[in-house]
Amino acid sequence: MLNVFTLASGRLFQEEIESAQALAHVQPVWVDLESPTPEEKGWITARFGLTIPDNIVDDDLEESARFYEDDAGDLHIRSDFLVHDDDTARNVRVAFILREKLLFSIHAEDLPVFRLLRLRARRTPALIDDAKDVLLKLYDADAEYSADSLEGIYDALEKVSQRVLQSEVNDQTAAEVLAAIARQEDLNGRIRRNVMDTRRAVSFMMRSRMLGAEQFEEARQILRDLDSLDSHTAFLFDKINFLMDATVGFININQNKIIKLFSVASVALLPPTLIASIYGMNFNAMPELQWRFGYPYAIALMVSSVIAPFWYFRRKGWL
Structure with a gap:
């Protein structure tokens, strides 16, 4: 799927492109490719002179290939964005290419952060001025999405705490609690990884001296927001470990009761x-x-x- 976004009065206007002719008549500030076909990649090459490799969003790229500036002056950034639904959590790789006043993004599936930015840019005037603002706003929305996911972990662990600390824990309850704790621990770890990756990307943009004064200050604010999330993830790791130890302790108590019964019976x-x-x-x-x-x-x-x-x-x- 190929979507282009044009800018008018700080608002993004989205248009889905279905032919090379339609792409030739737009002047976008952001070109978003979701699972692009070879034909759509050919349209991009013909219109903008940009060749998109097939492995651009592969997970096995070297670390040195995640943030760099090529010989043509284009900035290449590979970032992981969090996707969290009711059952699973995962990190999805997105490739960004910033060429002068145009941002290209390539990813395998639609992401909540991208949907959030599109919604805000349509409703809020003067939110975006250029392609670099689009990239910064994506990372800002990513930090917010991570914070919302952390709040969900707090709520889920609160329910687990009530089951563990305010009621008798049998083997079935312990198994359900351990499964819930494992899911929240996995999500917390992915959020921490996502925060680390976003911090690296924003720091790279600041070091590359591509940002204006206001954009540089906005990038610093994003980094401060990301730093504030670190303490929350650390606290949640400690809380998860406490609940895990408490649940395992109740399991050991239940097992000791059974062993105690058999020991008493054998002696009697x-x-x-x-x-x-x-x-x-x-x-x-x-x-x-x-x-x-x-x-x-x-x-x-x-x-x-x-x-x-x-x-x-x-x-x-x-x-």
Whole structure:
């Protein structure tokens, strides 16, 4: 899919391009390619003279290839953007190419940050002045999206805390809690990675001296926002570890209760086992062989030998 965005009075106007002729009649400030076809890449090459490699958004690029300026003066930036829905979280690679007053973005799927910027740019006048503003606003929206995801983790962990700390935790509850904690830990880790990657990209833009005075100050504000998110991710990691330890502790307590029950039972059954083994010998010298109530007496002795240890353990508080 090929979308171009033209700028008028600080507002972005989106137009989906379906032919080379339609692309030839627009003067965009931002060209967005979502899973572009070879034909659409050919339109870009013919119109702007830019060749887009097939592996431009591959995850196996070297670190040195993520931020650089080529011989033609074009800035190349590869950034990871967070995508979070109800079940999964992932980081999607986006390639940016900034050529003079035109920004190209290439990615494999539509991203929430891009949708958020398009919505804001249509509603807010004088939000964007040029292609560099588009890139900065994308990173600003990415920081906000990460902050919103962190708030979601806070809410999810609050529910987990209520289940762990305010109710009895059985094995089924513990399994559900551990699964929920694992999901939030994965999301928190991806947010931390996304924040780190965004910080690197904004720092690269500042070092490249491509920004004006106002844009440079905006970039510094984005970095401050990203720094504030680090403390939240660190706190959430500590909270996740605490809940994980607490849940595992309840699992160990439940297991210890089972082992304790078997230990007490085995100790309590030792006396009747001894009595049964003695009476099972059937020696002639044992008077119970000629006694009419011999075996009922032996059974009663075995039962009483079981009751006495359990009574003693209960009195000691071991049961």
